[in-house]
Structures are given as C-alpha cells and as structure tokens.
Amino acid sequence: MALGETAGAEYLPSNYRFEIEKTIRQIKRRGSKKIALQFPEGIIHLSTVISDIIRCSTEVESVTILSDVVYGACCIDDISSHLIGCDLLVHYGHSCLFEVPKCLVGVVYVFVEVSIDYAHCVDVALKHIDCSNLSVLGTIQYSSVVRGVRKGIEEARTKLLGSAEGEGVPPTEVKIPRVMPLSVGEVLGCTSPKVQTENVLFIAEGRFHLESVMIQNPTRKYYRYCPATKTLKTEQHDYARFLSIRKERQAASRAAKSYTVIFGTLGRQGGMLILQRVLASLVERGAPHTTVYLSEIDNETIASIDKDSAVIEIACPRIAIDWGSTFTLPIITPFEYFTMIQGIEEYPMDYYKKEGRAQPWQMLR
Known part of the structure; x- marks a missing residue:
C-alpha cells in the first residue's frame, strides 16, 4: 500500500475512481454517524469493501448498503435513507441531477470515473470515422476518456495536416456537445444534447444511453466504442x-x-x-x-x-x-x-434539460 493511501483501497479496481479519501473527509467534516451507500448493479459487488473501508477509517456508528435497484441518477434514494435514520447518503455511479439542498439527508455523489488507455480508441476512430466532422459523447463514467479521445484525435490530425500526406485533408475540430445541467459530453437515457456534426462517436459499454442521442438526433451517423471489449461498432436506430x-x-x-x-x-x-x-x-x-x-x-x-x-x-x-x-x-x-392535441413531429430527449424555453414535461422546470 502506497504512503497516504487509504487502508483497504487496494481491494478496489485501480482504474475505478471511487474517491474514497474525499468520502472520508466529507464524513468527518459533517460529523456524520449513520451512512447509506447506494450503488448501481454493475458495481454493487464492491459495496462491502467500501463499507468496510469507511467503518475502519471513520467513527461512524453504522453503514447501510441500500438494496433497491438503481437504474440511474434519478434513483437517488435520500427518502429511504432518511426513513431508516441515516444522516448521509453516498451515491455511486451517476452525476448530480436532483438538487442536493432539497434532499432529506446530506448527499455525496461519486461519479466512479473509469480510466482506460484510450489510444486504441483514437487509432480506430481515425481509421474508420470521418473525424473532420465529429462529436464525442459518453456516459459519466467515461467523461475524462471523452475529453482525452477528442484531444488525441485533434493532435493526430493536426500532425497529419503538417505533413506531406495531409494535403487536402480538411481541418479538425472535434466537438463535445453539452445540455445543461449535465456535464460536458454526458448523456442520460432520457436527456441528451443536440449534435451539430455529421458523425458521433459514443463511448460506453451498452446502447441504452446512446439510444437517447439517436432519438434526439435521428439523422446522424453513430459509432460506439466499447472500452471493455475495445471494439468499434456502427449503430443504427429505426x-x-x-x-x-x-x-x-x-x-x-x-x-x-x-x-x-x-x-x-x-x-x-x-x-x-x-x-x-x-x-x-x-x-x-x-x-x-x-x-x-x-x-x-x-x-x-x-x-x-x-x-x-x-x-x-x-x-x-x-x-x-x-x-x-x-x-x-x-x-x-x-x-x-x-403534445397529444398537435401530435408528435419530432421527439426530444430533454426530460432533465434546464436551458432554453421551459416545457411542461421537463423535470427541473
């Protein structure tokens, strides 16, 4: 164990950022005694490890792992946490959607960013996608990867433009769209940004979030890079x-x-x-x-x-x-x-959108 590393952290995946030290600092600063932990299905197998780390590193009285299913950021369960007497909820795997000041208990969000060597993603994107007209998006776990892939593609194409082989190659500005209040490049299953480019590279292990972008922007070309399998696939939506x-x-x-x-x-x-x-x-x-x-x-x-x-x-x-x-x-x-009277002409994915004209079906308006 490295100097300064929290005891027990070595049992967690090294490329998953669980922000253990931040969580412990928050617990100590708030004087929290009864902690609730909430995990999506994909990482709940690590919940007991994190619970043990918190117990050993703080003076909490109890740590409760919530077992109700967690589909997304909308499932934050401050209500159950309050009802069972907890004073702090740590929610893993999603970004902050519901306003923390309105929660019934204190809340700490841990995005659980996943770090990967994204050089392979850059290489296959340059080989198979027209990167002169490209947007990069992904789930919150891969937000740093989205930024890294954009930088890698832009640097590679800038280098190409300065070489003899780059003659006639169009300049590149890879975009990372955003819809407020989500993070840059972040997509939810119900909320996604408008895309202005012809091609979209989406970084995620599944299609669920990508389908939100495809519904919001039905005329674009879509490519999904899966970090787990290191594969690039074209994706379509009818x-x-x-x-x-x-x-x-x-x-x-x-x-x-x-x-x-x-x-x-x-x-x-x-x-x-x-x-x-x-x-x-x-x-x-x-x-x-x-x-x-x-x-x-x-x-x-x-x-x-x-x-x-x-x-x-x-x-x-x-x-x-x-x-x-x-x-x-x-x-x-x-x-x-x-829209029952006038009917549907196009289908927005803007359930949590908090910018532009307010609509009666939007959650945060």
Whole structure:
C-alpha cells in the first residue's frame, strides 16, 4: 500500500475512481454517524469493501448498503435513507441531477470515473470515422476518456495536416456537445444534447444511453466504442418505426375515456411539478383520472387498470419508449401527453434539460 493511501483501497479496481479519501473527509467534516451507500448493479459487488473501508477509517456508528435497484441518477434514494435514520447518503455511479439542498439527508455523489488507455480508441476512430466532422459523447463514467479521445484525435490530425500526406485533408475540430445541467459530453437515457456534426462517436459499454442521442438526433451517423471489449461498432436506430409506434400510442391515449396517472416513487424518478401540471391539465379538460404512486411499473399492474383507460407515467420515460408496446393499455410520457392535441413531429430527449424555453414535461422546470 502506497504512503497516504487509504487502508483497504487496494481491494478496489485501480482504474475505478471511487474517491474514497474525499468520502472520508466529507464524513468527518459533517460529523456524520449513520451512512447509506447506494450503488448501481454493475458495481454493487464492491459495496462491502467500501463499507468496510469507511467503518475502519471513520467513527461512524453504522453503514447501510441500500438494496433497491438503481437504474440511474434519478434513483437517488435520500427518502429511504432518511426513513431508516441515516444522516448521509453516498451515491455511486451517476452525476448530480436532483438538487442536493432539497434532499432529506446530506448527499455525496461519486461519479466512479473509469480510466482506460484510450489510444486504441483514437487509432480506430481515425481509421474508420470521418473525424473532420465529429462529436464525442459518453456516459459519466467515461467523461475524462471523452475529453482525452477528442484531444488525441485533434493532435493526430493536426500532425497529419503538417505533413506531406495531409494535403487536402480538411481541418479538425472535434466537438463535445453539452445540455445543461449535465456535464460536458454526458448523456442520460432520457436527456441528451443536440449534435451539430455529421458523425458521433459514443463511448460506453451498452446502447441504452446512446439510444437517447439517436432519438434526439435521428439523422446522424453513430459509432460506439466499447472500452471493455475495445471494439468499434456502427449503430443504427429505426427512428421512423419508433416514431410510428409512439404516435399510435399517443392516438390511443387521446381516445381513452379516462386516465391513470402513475407517479414513480423509485428514488426521485417522479417529478412533483410535472404531476401538478398533468393533473391541472386533466381537470381543465374534464377528463376522469386517478393518481397512483408506484415504485415499479409492470404488466400485472397495468393489466389491473380499467381497459378504457390510458396511462400517463411520470417516472422514467424510457419505460413507455422502450416497453410501452408490450403493455395491454396505452402508456405515454408527459411529453406525449402535453403534445397529444398537435401530435408528435419530432421527439426530444430533454426530460432533465434546464436551458432554453421551459416545457411542461421537463423535470427541473
């Protein structure tokens, strides 16, 4: 163990940045005694190691590992942490979405950035992608990799432009788009930036977050680099089919005789301001409706609702987008509800967007 390294940290992956020392400093500074830890599925196997490190390095009375599923940053569970008597929640693997001052307990976010040797990504991108017209994006774990890849591509092409082989090669400015309040280059499954370039290089191990960008920007060319397998793949999304399905669900909801509004209680997935706006709109329309509070939306629950009803889900919009056609009733997002009259022309992924014109379906407005 290196001098100054926290005892036990050697049992954690060396390329994962768990910010152990920062966490310990925060616990000591706040005088926290009862700690809750929250992990996404991909790293929860390391939770007991981190719990032991905290116990051995501080004077806390207890460390509780929350076991409810964590799909994303929206699942931050300060409410459960408060109810079980904790005074500090450490949330791993996601960026800060819900405003910390509004949380019921103190919150520390640890992004868990993953460091990799991104030279291979730069090499394959230069070989297979038109990098003169390129944006680079990724999940929050790879934010430093996104910046490094951009720098590597720009440096390589600048060197090429100064050589004999660079004659006629267009100049390069690799872009890293941003939508507030997310970090530069960060993408969520429900929120992604507008892209102005023809090509997009996305750094992630799966497609879920990339699909958000593809829906937001349906005319771009997409490439996904997987750091785990060191592979570069072209990715496609059938936007026309997707839009057709969502329009059909929206039309079926418009014809419904009543509405069931489901407010998601998993973490902070549900937006109270959105709920208020949806209910006010239903009252104004004179539409019969019922409000239900649920932590999970499943087929059994949907099947128990009156068959002449439609469901408006104020939770993760990807439930309706990805799985909506599998339910027995039409299930729509707040965006699809508020555009029910005029219909959908294009599909924004701006659920957490906090810039530009405010929209009634946005979480932070």
